[in-house]
Amino acid sequence: MKRGIVWAVIGVLANVAPVASQELLVSGASSLTNSFRALGAAFERRNPKSKAVFNFSASDVLLRQILEGAPVDVFASADQEAMDKAAQGQVIDRSTRRDFASNRLVLAVPWKSNRILTSMDDLRANEVVRIAIGHPATVPAGRYAKAALEQQGAWGALREKYVFTQNVRQSLDYLARGEVDAGFVYATDAAIMKDRVKIAFEVPGQQAILYPIAVTTVSKQPGAARGFIALVLSRDGQKILKRHGFSMLHPNAAPMP
Amino acid sequence: MNEAIVPMLLTLQVASTATLIVVILGVGWAYLFSRGQMWGKEVLDAVFTLPMVLPPTVLGYYLLVVFGRSGSLGRWLEETFGIQLIFTWKGAVVASAVVAFPLVFKAARVALESVDHHLESAARVLGSNECKVFFQVTLPLAWRGILAGTMLAFARAMGEFGATLMIAGSIPGKTQTVSIAIYEAVQAGQDDLANFLVLLTSMVCITVLVASGKLLQRSF
Numbered sequence: 001m002k003r004g005i006v007w008a009v010i011g012v013l014a015n016v017a018p019v020a021s022q023e024l025l026v027s028g029a030s031s032l033t034n035s036f037r038a039l040g041a042a043f044e045r046r047n048p049k050s051k052a053v054f055n056f057s058a059s060d061v062l063l064r065q066i067l068e069g070a071p072v073d074v075f076a077s078a079d080q081e082a083m084d085k086a087a088q089g090q091v092i093d094r095s096t097r098r099d100f101a102s103n104r105l106v107l108a109v110p111w112k113s114n115r116i117l118t119s120m121d122d123l124r125a126n127e128v129v130r131i132a133i134g135h136p137a138t139v140p141a142g143r144y145a146k147a148a149l150e151q152q153g154a155w156g157a158l159r160e161k162y163v164f165t166q167n168v169r170q171s172l173d174y175l176a177r178g179e180v181d182a183g184f185v186y187a188t189d190a191a192i193m194k195d196r197v198k199i200a201f202e203v204p205g206q207q208a209i210l211y212p213i214a215v216t217t218v219s220k221q222p223g224a225a226r227g228f229i230a231l232v233l234s235r236d237g238q239k240i241l242k243r244h245g246f247s248m249l250h251p252n253a254a255p256m257p
Numbered sequence: 258m259n260e261a262i263v264p265m266l267l268t269l270q271v272a273s274t275a276t277l278i279v280v281i282l283g284v285g286w287a288y289l290f291s292r293g294q295m296w297g298k299e300v301l302d303a304v305f306t307l308p309m310v311l312p313p314t315v316l317g318y319y320l321l322v323v324f325g326r327s328g329s330l331g332r333w334l335e336e337t338f339g340i341q342l343i344f345t346w347k348g349a350v351v352a353s354a355v356v357a358f359p360l361v362f363k364a365a366r367v368a369l370e371s372v373d374h375h376l377e378s379a380a381r382v383l384g385s386n387e388c389k390v391f392f393q394v395t396l397p398l399a400w401r402g403i404l405a406g407t408m409l410a411f412a413r414a415m416g417e418f419g420a421t422l423m424i425a426g427s428i429p430g431k432t433q434t435v436s437i438a439i440y441e442a443v444q445a446g447q448d449d450l451a452n453f454l455v456l457l458t459s460m461v462c463i464t465v466l467v468a469s470g471k472l473l474q475r476s477f
Binding site for chain 2: 058060061064067130135137138162163164165166174177178179180
């Protein structure tokens with residue numbers, strides 16, 4: 001009886017352990033969460049022996065993990081700065097680096113909000129008490145927002161109102177719960193919470209938001225990692241990104257072989 | 258330098274306020290528990306102990322939902338008293354107090370229950386009222402256990418991270434406590450700041466532990 005239980009436990013544990021399939025670890029920016037899960041499913045359909053495992057967080061948090069030696073195969077960040085730092089740290093294979101999608105930064109407000117905000121200057125109004133913004137040191141969405149605010153000369157004036165978040169999805173969550181009066185998120189983020197968050201305006205005068213992707217130097221399966229990037233850049237991959245609200249950078253790409 | 262001192266002062270402020278609150282509430286409840294039977298006592302005990310075992314993110318989520326601007330209690334507090342908890346240092350106090358409460362409550366309950374009830378009865382026979390019995394007999398006999406719980410509560414309140422981040426956010430100078438500042442410094446690759454904060458926190462904690470240890474010894 002006792003031996004039976006022991007074997008049953010071992011059996012369960014053995015089932016939990018990966019069944020000889022190759023796991024490809026992809027570190028992606030928070031804003032890529034939904035689209036990359038869909039891309040992962042497409043990748044697994046094409047490569048039945050491989051399994052795509054994702055690690056989503058703010059781009060600089062992912063960068064830091066990779067710099068510290070995390071066994072990541074593919075890195076996809078939400079801005080060039082994080083990828084540049086990865087290149088400087090020599091943790092990515094520069095020859096594999098590609099931009100694969102673009103996005104738009106918007107100012108969003110909770111659905112219930114009846115204030116009408118049409119420009120960055122409106123954020124100075126007293127009724128706007130809290131503004132969610134990604135921490136510029138680690139969150140690209142925060143860096144884009146800060147650059148746009150500085151361009152408008154509003155960054156310092158709004159200092160008292162910022163609630164700094166750990167990634168763009170935390171800003172989205174605060175907006176959806178109505179805990180902040182406004183927040184900077186990507187258009188793709190606002191789109192997944194359509195019933196709770198509405199876009200006030202697209203943040204003006206910003207630089208292009210281009211997402212880069214690359215294979216890491218520590219990857220033990222660079223072939224599979226390149227395969228994942230090829231899928232992202234292929235027509236099918238680009239279509240998946242488009243379905244999630246990103247703008248395609250390679251609309252005329254060939255379908256995946 | 259300010260990047261390190263401001264979070265440290267804020268943390269001390271939050272932790273001391275939270276500790277003060279939990280000492281009053283924790284000892285109060287423990288006193289009620291140590292007085293004979295009351296209905297549903299052990300169930301309530303389990304509820305009070307819950308913050309110790311629940312993941313901080315679960316607590317943070319509860320707090321966010323209950324005390325947020327759209328939460329029932331949060332709206333009531335704001336409309337009635339004009340108190341806003343979310344994204345303020347008071348929110349950080351609530352988060353720290355909730356996680357630290359069981360430490361005081363548990364320690365105080367054991368300490369109060371182990372006081373010899375004959376001594377309290379003797380004081381009553383000699384004409385002391387309940388208030389006098391508590392402050393002149395029960396508390397002096399139990400204070401060592403209560404202080405031990407309080408120390409742990411203070412240390413726990415200082416280190417609170419998950420729930421605080423969810424309800425109070427990270428606003429430099431207002432809700433960015435040391436643990437959050439360290440987390441952010443590490444993520445941003447500011448190793449110098451992280452190192453300094455880590456050393457500073459360790460020194461403050463050692464000082465607190467040594468000081469309270471001395472305090473405990475001296476009275477016996």
